[in-house]
Amino acid sequence: MSEPLAEDQPPARKSKLPLLIGLVLALLLGGGGFYAVYAGLLFGAPATADAEEPELEPLPDIAFVPIAPMVISLGQGGSARHLRFTAQVEVTTTHEDEVTLLMPRILDVLNGYLRAVDVRDLEDPTALIRLRAQMLRRVQIVAGEGRVRDFLVTEFVLN
Known part of the structure; x- marks a missing residue:
C-alpha cells in the first residue's frame, strides 16, 4: 500500500x-x-x-593698442546704414609706441576700406573672417613689416 x-x-x-x-x-x-x-x-x-x-609658459612679449571706436556710414541716400566698429592691434612691446604714433594713418586706412565694402558683404556672418584678414594686411602695410602681429575685432555692429 x-x-x-x-x-x-x-x-x-x-x-x-x-x-x-x-x-x-x-x-x-x-x-x-x-x-x-x-x-x-x-x-x-x-x-x-x-x-x-603644471608649469605654465610665460606669455609672449605682446601689447594691445586700441583703435578708437569708429562709426562708418554705409549706403546712399535714404537707405543709409551705419557700422560701429572697434578693434585692437596686437604688437610686440618694443613696437607699441611706433604703432600708437601711426594710429591716425591706421584709422584712415580702415575707414576708407570699410566704406568701400558692400553692405551685403558686411551682413554675411562668415565675412568677418575675410574682412579681418583684409584689415590686418592693410594695417601691416601702414605700420611697416614686422610691427603688427594680429588684428582683433572687438565690436562690429551693423544697424
Missing part, C-alpha cells in the same frame, strides 16, 4: 544562506574595485590632492 500524503507537514523552507553569501561577496568585490581604482592600481597614477601644478 501506498503511504498517505501528509497534509499536516509544512513545505520545506529554502535556505537564505546563498543570498546572504552573494550579498557579502558583492559588497567585498565592490569595495575592492573602488579601492583599486582610487589607489591607482588599475587605471593610472594615484589620485592625490596635492598633485603638482
Whole structure:
C-alpha cells in the first residue's frame, strides 16, 4: 500500500544562506574595485590632492593698442546704414609706441576700406573672417613689416 500524503507537514523552507553569501561577496568585490581604482592600481597614477601644478609658459612679449571706436556710414541716400566698429592691434612691446604714433594713418586706412565694402558683404556672418584678414594686411602695410602681429575685432555692429 501506498503511504498517505501528509497534509499536516509544512513545505520545506529554502535556505537564505546563498543570498546572504552573494550579498557579502558583492559588497567585498565592490569595495575592492573602488579601492583599486582610487589607489591607482588599475587605471593610472594615484589620485592625490596635492598633485603638482603644471608649469605654465610665460606669455609672449605682446601689447594691445586700441583703435578708437569708429562709426562708418554705409549706403546712399535714404537707405543709409551705419557700422560701429572697434578693434585692437596686437604688437610686440618694443613696437607699441611706433604703432600708437601711426594710429591716425591706421584709422584712415580702415575707414576708407570699410566704406568701400558692400553692405551685403558686411551682413554675411562668415565675412568677418575675410574682412579681418583684409584689415590686418592693410594695417601691416601702414605700420611697416614686422610691427603688427594680429588684428582683433572687438565690436562690429551693423544697424
